[in-house]
Amino acid sequence: MARRLEKWFRIEVRAVIQFLWTKNVAASEIRRQIIEVYGDKVMSRQQVAKWCRSFQARREHVENRNMEASGRPSSSRTDINTARVEEIIQRDRRVTVREIASELDLSYGNVQRIVTDELRYSKIKDKESVRKVVTEAIDAGYRYFDTAFSYMNEKLLGKVLNEMFQNGKIKREELFIASKLPLNGMQPDTVEYFCKLSLNALQLEYVDLYLIHFPVPSKRSDQDMEFLVFEDGHAATDDIDLRETWKAMESLAENGLAKSIGLSNCNKKQIQRIYDSATIKPTVLQVECHAYLPQYELHEFCQELNISFTAYSPLGSPTHAEFARNFMGMKDYNPPTLLEDKLLKTIAERYKKSSAQILLRYLVQRDILVIPKSSKPERIKENIQIFDFSLEEEDMKKLKSMSRGLRYMTMSFWKGCDNHSEYPFSDPY
Numbered sequence: 001m002a003r004r005l006e007k008w009f010r011i012e013v014r015a016v017i018q019f020l021w022t023k024n025v026a027a028s029e030i031r032r033q034i035i036e037v038y039g040d041k042v043m044s045r046q047q048v049a050k051w052c053r054s055f056q057a058r059r060e061h062v063e064n065r066n067m068e069a070s071g072r073p074s075s076s077r078t079d080i081n082t083a084r085v086e087e088i089i090q091r092d093r094r095v096t097v098r099e100i101a102s103e104l105d106l107s108y109g110n111v112q113r114i115v116t117d118e119l120r121y122s123k124i125k126d127k128e129s130v131r132k133v134v135t136e137a138i139d140a141g142y143r144y145f146d147t148a149f150s151y152m153n154e155k156l157l158g159k160v161l162n163e164m165f166q167n168g169k170i171k172r173e174e175l176f177i178a179s180k181l182p183l184n185g186m187q188p189d190t191v192e193y194f195c196k197l198s199l200n201a202l203q204l205e206y207v208d209l210y211l212i213h214f215p216v217p218s219k220r221s222d223q224d225m226e227f228l229v230f231e232d233g234h235a236a237t238d239d240i241d242l243r244e245t246w247k248a249m250e251s252l253a254e255n256g257l258a259k260s261i262g263l264s265n266c267n268k269k270q271i272q273r274i275y276d277s278a279t280i281k282p283t284v285l286q287v288e289c290h291a292y293l294p295q296y297e298l299h300e301f302c303q304e305l306n307i308s309f310t311a312y313s314p315l316g317s318p319t320h321a322e323f324a325r326n327f328m329g330m331k332d333y334n335p336p337t338l339l340e341d342k343l344l345k346t347i348a349e350r351y352k353k354s355s356a357q358i359l360l361r362y363l364v365q366r367d368i369l370v371i372p373k374s375s376k377p378e379r380i381k382e383n384i385q386i387f388d389f390s391l392e393e394e395d396m397k398k399l400k401s402m403s404r405g406l407r408y409m410t411m412s413f414w415k416g417c418d419n420h421s422e423y424p425f426s427d428p429y
Helices: 002-009 013-021 030-038 045-070 080-091 097-101 109-114 126-141 155-166 186-203 242-254 268-277 296-304 321-328 341-349 355-364 377-384 393-400
Strands: 043-046 094-096 142-144 176-181 207-212 257-265 282-288 308-312 369-371
Touching: 002 296, 126 155, 126 176, 155 186, 176 186, 176 355, 186 207, 186 242, 207 242, 207 282, 242 257, 242 268, 257 268, 268 296, 296 308, 341 355, 341 393, 355 377
Parallel strands: 142 176, 176 207, 207 257, 257 282, 282 308, 308 369
Antiparallel strands: 043 094
16 A cells, blocks of 8 residues: 555655644534533623624624625625524523524634534545545534645545535535645645645535645645655755745635635744735634643734634644654654643643643633544543633643643654745744
């Protein structure tokens, strides 16, 4: 199999292994679990009003900003049924999550603040496995699907979703689908080409969110799926102005191929440079963030620019060290395991919660969107059971003190990337 992969993709086998490993499956049951676990939790009228205002203001801000750039009216499908919400809260001064949830679009990307997981893919080998995961998620009420060109699962996902559209199980406008531009697609004249490759694979006319996956461009080969080209064991990187790539990203939004656009794995200087030159500003930044790498400065910077901040690896990527040792040749790589931190365990015992729940609550309480990886139903359920408690200020300070500046996902196993001028992790943040 390894030889076949090497032949098909013309890249090092270890890079293919890493490529497959970065995809994770989580058959998220977000909405069902919110209703099941917190459905009867009472919300005050003030809480409902604040929830509605926050949701609607964010959606209007994003869509109006994009409308100004594109000259087209924004879609009305993201509007809250404010009359219905007002009717509910007028009926009774205190309503339940169950009552209000049906009137708010809880599953769209910009409302991830109130959930803690997203549907991602890996280890899915065939169409039936994808169908099972997607069906379970949609039946549970989940509507956010996160994928990327480099995950190599868009075609399977597209087939399954298209069948569901055809048989009436769900409508396209009910879903929020995100994808990402690969490293070998960052030349301005190839951005639309690679976006359309994703759209064709997904059998969609547009994605709701499209991100630049990583700011270090790769040269292209004659194989589109070779998202990172290797020459003599080193990444064959390219020199491309990120601002020019972003202009091409803006064209995707202007032409209706992407409803919103954003960044992933970028540092402050890169974000500022893109932001200053942008007509359509980035709406989302996705980066590694957890108690050992809390990203306070970068988060505050994004808040100033009104960019939503999303944390991947919020649990510290517990399987990364073993993978790096076994498959990436990093025999001496043995970083501390965040979930085993003694202080963290002490705090978890106090609240009678798991270490993972404390880590997720810590980020959510900082108003950070979190996307933990899990394929196990019990873990998915555990990951969302973080809204029935709050961390006291003293414990938030203790968790803040755990910061080590430790980044697990340095991408240094891609030899040559860390020598590129756009390698994002050379700067403090």
